[in-house]
Amino acid sequence: MGPEIKKIGVLTSGGDSPGMNAAIRSVVRTCAYMKVDCVGIYRGYQGMIEGDFKPMDARSVNNIINKGGTILKSARCDEFRTPEGRKMAYEQLRAEGIDAFVVIGGDGSFHGAMTFNEEYHFPIIGIPGTIDNDIFGTSNTVGFDTAMNTVVDVIDKIRDTASSHNRLFFVEVMGRDVGHIALNAGVGAGAEEILIPEENRGLERLLESLKRSKKSGKSSSIVVVAEGDKIGKSVFELKEYVEEHLPIYDVRVSVLGHMQRGGAPSCYDRVLASRMGVKAVESLLEGMTNFMVGVQNNKIILTPISKAIKGHTKIDKELIRVSEIMTT
Amino acid sequence: MGPEIKKIGVLTSGGDSPGMNAAIRSVVRTCAYMKVDCVGIYRGYQGMIEGDFKPMDARSVNNIINKGGTILKSARCDEFRTPEGRKMAYEQLRAEGIDAFVVIGGDGSFHGAMTFNEEYHFPIIGIPGTIDNDIFGTSNTVGFDTAMNTVVDVIDKIRDTASSHNRLFFVEVMGRDVGHIALNAGVGAGAEEILIPEENRGLERLLESLKRSKKSGKSSSIVVVAEGDKIGKSVFELKEYVEEHLPIYDVRVSVLGHMQRGGAPSCYDRVLASRMGVKAVESLLEGMTNFMVGVQNNKIILTPISKAIKGHTKIDKELIRVSEIMTT
Amino acid sequence: MGPEIKKIGVLTSGGDSPGMNAAIRSVVRTCAYMKVDCVGIYRGYQGMIEGDFKPMDARSVNNIINKGGTILKSARCDEFRTPEGRKMAYEQLRAEGIDAFVVIGGDGSFHGAMTFNEEYHFPIIGIPGTIDNDIFGTSNTVGFDTAMNTVVDVIDKIRDTASSHNRLFFVEVMGRDVGHIALNAGVGAGAEEILIPEENRGLERLLESLKRSKKSGKSSSIVVVAEGDKIGKSVFELKEYVEEHLPIYDVRVSVLGHMQRGGAPSCYDRVLASRMGVKAVESLLEGMTNFMVGVQNNKIILTPISKAIKGHTKIDKELIRVSEIMTT
C-alpha cells in the first residue's frame, strides 16, 4: 500500500452527463465524512494542467444533486495526451498537495488517467459518467437512465403530432458506436424500427417493416436511429430513400442532439452516482488504485480500469427480439 | 337569423397544436349540455369531403383534455381549395344532417371555412389552434403557451451541457413568418440573442453581441433562431459563419422541430380551449357565423373571420427591449 | 421628483413563488444596464432590519432564471410591523447607501412597503410574486401560471390511478381566500367539481353532482377544493361526508401542499418576471414611487400600491359556467 492519502482531487472530463454533479457531491461529502481534504479540479485535465483547483467542503455541494451538467465544468484536452502535459499536471497536483484523484467521465478520460498512473504511480479511481452506457465493467453508466427518459419524453411528444397526421418520423439519438440509448428508448417509446450500429439489417428490411406497419393499420410510425447506425446513411438520406420508395409516407426528421446530455438526473442516476462516489473515495483510502467503480447486479464493484477500457459492452440480443415482437 | 341548428360538426385542420383535444372536448360537451347533436369530422377537410364522420357524445371525449395531438386527426387538403371539393364537402355535410361546424386550426383552415361559408351560407365558427400565435384577433392561440414551455424546457437542458463546456448553441425553433415563440422562449430561456423574422439586425450585430457576452464573463451562450429569421442563413450556416469569425467559440446547433407541436397542454391552454369551445357552440346557436373566437384582456370575444385572416400580429417591441436588457 | 437614485435594493418577502428568481435577475440586470448599483437584501424585511446586504452585478444572477424558490431567501417579519423595526431598517438602508428598493411579494409585503414609504418617503416599487393571483391591479402574479401547471400535472397522475380503480378523489390546492388556482386548475384537469372560497353552493349540490356523474357513466371523479373553501369542512371531513351519503364511492384525499410553490417557472412566468423587473427599475429611475407593477391586456402597467392592497380580485363567473358545462 502506498503512502497515506490526505487530499483527494475530483474532476469531470469528456462529454458531460446528468448525474455528474451527484457524483461530485458524493465524492466531496465522503471525503468530509472520512475527514480527508477534497479539491475540485476545474475543466477536466485542462484545469489540472493549469492548476485550476478549488478546495471543497460538504457545503460546497449543497443543492447540486438535482442539477444537470457539471459544476466543475468539463473539457476535452489534447495536451494531457502528451508526456509534457501530464508532467505539468503532476507538478500542479503535487504543488497543491493532492495525493489521489477521482475522474468522472468516459473511455477517453479513463485512458488518460491510466497512462498518468503508469507514469507517476499516482492513485486514481474512475467513475463512469456518460450517457452512452458504453463502458465495460458496469451495467449502467451515470447519465444513461436519464438520457433514456429524455428521449422517450421527446418521442412521446413527436408521436402526438405524428399520429395526428399519419406521418413517419426518423428520430436520431446519440450513440456513435453503441446503440444502447437507441434500443432501449426505441422499445420504451414504442418505435416501429430501431437502427443501431451493432446490427446492419439493410434498407430492404426497413422498407418491408414499414410496409407491414402500414398494412397492419398503424396510423403513424417512429423509427429511432442511433447516430452511428451502420446502414451508413444519415437520417436525412434515410428520409429521402423512404420517400422515394414508399411515397405513401409523409416523412419527417428529428435530430435530438445535445438536449440528451442535460436535464435533472433521474432518481436512479442520482442514487447510482451517490453510491459510486462513496466507493471511489473508500477504495482510494484503502489503497486501491487504477480501478473503475461499476454496478453489477445492483452491487457496487471494482473493475481494473485497463479492462474497462478494452472490454466491449454488448447489445442485448433478447431486447432486439423484444423490439421485433412489440412491433407486431 | 338562419334556421335552427340541431347538429354541429367539429374538425381540426392544418398543423396540430397542444390543446386541440381540449377544444374538441369542449365543443362536444357544450353541444351535449345544450342538447344539440355533435359529429366529429376526421382528418380535417379531407374527411369532410369523404364523409368521415362519427357522432360524439359527452363520454366520447373522456380523458383527452391532457393529451397532445388531436383525436380527430388533421390533414392538409388541396381538394378543399377547389369548388368541386367544397361541393362534395357540402353534400356530405347535408347528407349527415350537419347544420354548422366549428373548425379548430390556423390561418389556412379559416380561409377555407370562409370561402365555404360564402358559397354555401353554411354557419361556421373558428377556434385558433396553432403553436405560432400568428392569428389576429386573439392574444393567444391554443397551443402557444405549451410550445413556449416545451422550448424553454429543452433549452434548459441544452444550457446544462453548454455551460459545462463553455459552448455556443444555435437553437432553431418554429415560426416561419412570426417570431413569437422565439422571442418569448428566448427571453424565458435567458438566451443571449434572439433572431426573429420581424427584425433583421444583421450578422455584424450578432458577432458584436457574442464578443460582448464573452468579455462579460459568461461561460456559455444560447442563440434562439426562428425558422423564418430574415438574416436568410440557415442555422447551420450561422454556425459556420460564427466559427469562422469568432474561432474562440465551440459552436453547436440544435433544431427542435416537431416536438414543439406535441406534449400534454399547459393548464392555460386547456382552460383557453375549454372557454373557446363553449363560446364557439353558443355563438352558432345564437345565429352567429363567420367569426373566430379569441381572447383579449382575458375576455372571450369574437372577431370576424375575414379580419382574423387579413390582420397581422405584431411582435412586442417592449419585449425585444427587455430581451436586450436581460443580456447585459 | 426626489433626489437621484444611484443604488437600488431588491428583496423577496412572504411566501415564495416560482419566477421570483427571474424577477430578481431582471431587477439586477436592469440596474446593470442602467448603470445603477444594485444590492440584494436577504431574508426579506428581516434581513433589511439586520443589514443582511450583498452587492449584485449582472453575473450574480447567472443561471437562476429557471430555478424555483428565491436566492435572496424569504421570511415573514413581525418586527417590520413596528415603528422600531422600520426605523432600524431605514438606518441600515441609509448606511448602505441604498436610495430605493424593489420588493417582490404579496399583499402583506406591499403593506409593509407602503407604511415604510409613508414614514420615510423612501422610494419603493412592488412586483407581485405569489402563486395565489390575489393581487388587484394585475391579471397575473408571478408564479400563478407555474402553480396551475404543477397542479394539473399532479392531478393528471392522480386521475391515472383514480380511473383504474373507479375512485373519487378530493384534491386540496392552495388558496386561502381566493379560488383562482382551484378554478383554473380544476377546469384544466377536467375536475368534476370545484369548491372555492368565493362560492358556497352547499354540500347538497356536491352530492347531486356526484350522483349525476356516476349515472352518466364516468369511471372516476376528481373534486378540486381550495384550502379556504366556504363549505367549512376540511377535505378529510368532505371525504367522510361523501362516504356516508354515497357509499358507492371509494373516496381518497390528496393535499398538494407546498410543492405548489416550487419548481422551475413556466415560460410565461419567466417572461412576466423579466418584464416586470425592467419596469420596476425604470419607474424608480423616473422618480415614481409607491406603485406596483402589473400586467393588463398584455401591457406592463403601474397601479398605486394603495389600490393594489385594497382592491379585490374577482373570480371569473364565465369560467365557473365553463366548468359546469365541461362536467356534462
Added chain:
Amino acid sequence: MGPEIKKIGVLTSGGDSPGMNAAIRSVVRTCAYMKVDCVGIYRGYQGMIEGDFKPMDARSVNNIINKGGTILKSARCDEFRTPEGRKMAYEQLRAEGIDAFVVIGGDGSFHGAMTFNEEYHFPIIGIPGTIDNDIFGTSNTVGFDTAMNTVVDVIDKIRDTASSHNRLFFVEVMGRDVGHIALNAGVGAGAEEILIPEENRGLERLLESLKRSKKSGKSSSIVVVAEGDKIGKSVFELKEYVEEHLPIYDVRVSVLGHMQRGGAPSCYDRVLASRMGVKAVESLLEGMTNFMVGVQNNKIILTPISKAIKGHTKIDKELIRVSEIMTT
C-alpha cells in the same frame, strides 16, 4: 406438459402502477406475434368472476405504452378469496375458452393466482406490477422506477420553497412494509434523514441528526418518511414532536399519496414491462405455470410464484450507509 394453449387472458390486479399498460401491451402483442388469441379481463379477479372479457388484438394496445394506470382497470376482490368465487371465475374462463392467464400485480394478486392454480390446474404466470418493489425474485417491479422519479421531482419542488424559508419538511411516501421508495428517493432527493419500516433508530437519533444538520450550516432539511415507518408516529406527530424539542425549526408536512401511482412510466419501466410480457407469454406456451417473471442482473428469469410470495426483499444496508455519508 399440459394441453396446447390457444387463448391467453391478461388482467391487472391490486393497486395500479405505472408500466402496467406497457405490460398489457406486451402480453397482447406477443400473443399476436405467436398467433395465439388474447383476451383482456377487466377489473381484476372481479371481472374474471363476472366474465367481463374483451378480445384484444395488436391494435387494441396502440398508444398505451406511455400511459399511467391500466386500461383493463383494477380492483381488489374479496370474492376471489372464497372457493365459490374461484369456481365462478373458472367457469367464466372455460366458457370463454381461455386456457391460461397472465396476472400483473403484487403479492396478494399472486397469492390468489397460486390458489386458483392449485385448485384447477389452470396455467398462470405473474408479472410483478407495484410501485413498492417488495416482491421477492426480481430486483425491480414494474412501476418502482417511475415512482422514485415522481417522488424526487416533487421533493425537488418542495426543497425550492424549503430552502427559501429555512424550513424543515417531513415528506411521507408510500411503502407500508418496505422502505425501498423512501430509501432510494430519499438518497436521490438529498434528504437529511430517511425513516423506513426496516429500521427503528428512534426519535433521539432524529433530533441529534437535525441538530447536527442545523449546526453544519444547512439552510433547510427534508426528512423522508415511509408510511409504515416503525417509530410508530404519524408524520403529523413527528412534526409536533420536533417542533416541541427543536423550536428553532419551522416544520411542515407533505403527504405525497396516490400521485405516486400515476404518471407516464419511465423508459426503464416501459422496457422492463415489455420484456416481462414477452417472457410471460412464451413461458405459458412452453408449458410453464406457477412462475413469476422477474429481472435479476438485467436478465429476465422465472421464480416459482410460491417463493416470490414467501420470500422477503431486503433493504440495502450499503445504501443506508450511503445515505448517512451523504448527509455529512
